[in-house]
Amino acid sequence: MATSLHAHVVEHLGSRIVGGFIPRGSIVLAADLEQKLQVSRSVIREAVRVLAQCGLVTSTKRVGIRVLGPEKWNPYDENVIRWRLASDQKGAQLRSLTELRISVEPMAAELAAEVAPEAMRKELMLISAQMNHYGRQGDLRRFLALDIRFHALVLAASGNEMFANLATPIAAILRGRTELGLMPERPHEEALAWHQSVADNISNMDAQGARRNMESIMRRTHNEICSLWEGAPRVFVDPIAKK
Amino acid sequence: MATSLHAHVVEHLGSRIVGGFIPRGSIVLAADLEQKLQVSRSVIREAVRVLAQCGLVTSTKRVGIRVLGPEKWNPYDENVIRWRLASDQKGAQLRSLTELRISVEPMAAELAAEVAPEAMRKELMLISAQMNHYGRQGDLRRFLALDIRFHALVLAASGNEMFANLATPIAAILRGRTELGLMPERPHEEALAWHQSVADNISNMDAQGARRNMESIMRRTHNEICSLWEGAPRVFVDPIAKK
DNA sequence: TTATTTTTATGCCTGCACAGATTGGTGTCA
């Protein structure tokens, strides 16, 4: 088998809960899961621990394993994000992530201009040059890979590990955008220029310039993909009820 | 016993790893842990699963439980944040969190002005009025509680669950600021006015105003506490090596 | 160097005892 048994159980239950097939408030029994999934108690128990860590379930004595509602899910958990993107909450997840990156990336660019190590500035210049090249050529496949690397690098170069950690879900957004055909046939000249400018600004330690140009990229990105979440409902989590 | 046994093991190991007492690359054996902590294998295994979920360890056959380095830790995990704040990385953790909230809160205010439900707008007005009252009175204890509630509300009212989820660590920042005596004896009139304005703007659906005033709050906040992380080293995580 | 065997720690399974929360019944008192 490709991956460990308990990981399979996590995947099975997690995707079903996030997908809405096991509604909030449901109570499942460990013994039933053993039988249904044909695995032993230890596997179930470890899987439930992991799911509890993600905020998908709690397990209490005498009652069983209770499925929690979306407001309890950890929205930064990689699994949760993946499961949401594969569900009918895809729009809402993309919106949340995009709003987050719009907030964070300009600050990341600003910080990168101040503190990035030399090697990262160099690589950023290299990447942006290649983006220009393959972008003008209309090679969207290669452009996508470079774009992902570019934004991941800026986030990493900020020296803020919370920013850097957003690289993976942001890569998912970028892939989604091309897969869904929301990219123009070839990247706009403006976009290419902004990426180049961000790299230049970071190289020259022009923090405000880096921020401004990254903001331009974010504005365009937002306009290109905000159609994806037309009508997706917003979730308002009362921070008190949360605890 | 107050909490479950395996949670104790998670706490024990997690705090030691994040605190640097079990250095990266260390390999601990489940059998040794059983003996040292006097618990059974199932407890150890479940705890290890949770720690693996946080990115603190991986467990592989024939080798044992390998302790991972900080670049693999999930910086959004509540436990990880708490353990870092209790370690000598406190400065770096506060800086990361503060940079994140500086990035996010203005956007949250802007969104809140557009989409917040009526009840939240109302409560925001109430809270800001009380902040004025207790702030002028110099009652820092009550002011702190209101400040926490205020920022949590704005984040929640944005309708972005990723924003809303930052309320807990941001509350930790705010508490830290007063505990460490970085607050002025009584809040500045400017700060009070900005909070009031943010509440007003959100009530009036003035998105740009809400953003601007929140940005002012963030600028001052940053200046007040950036002394906390003087000299704390930045961590640059290469997004490729990460995976 | 390459292939094979040995070693060894985790992965997985099962039986058992315990803890604690829910439920329902029992008895007391108004």
Next chain:
DNA sequence: TGACACCAATCTGTGCAGGCATAAAAATAA
């Protein structure tokens, strides 16, 4: 009779102990 406090039965997760299977490192042989 009815409301309420108390207690016992029951159910389910929690924790323990020990066993076999398996994968990967290390040692050995080709």
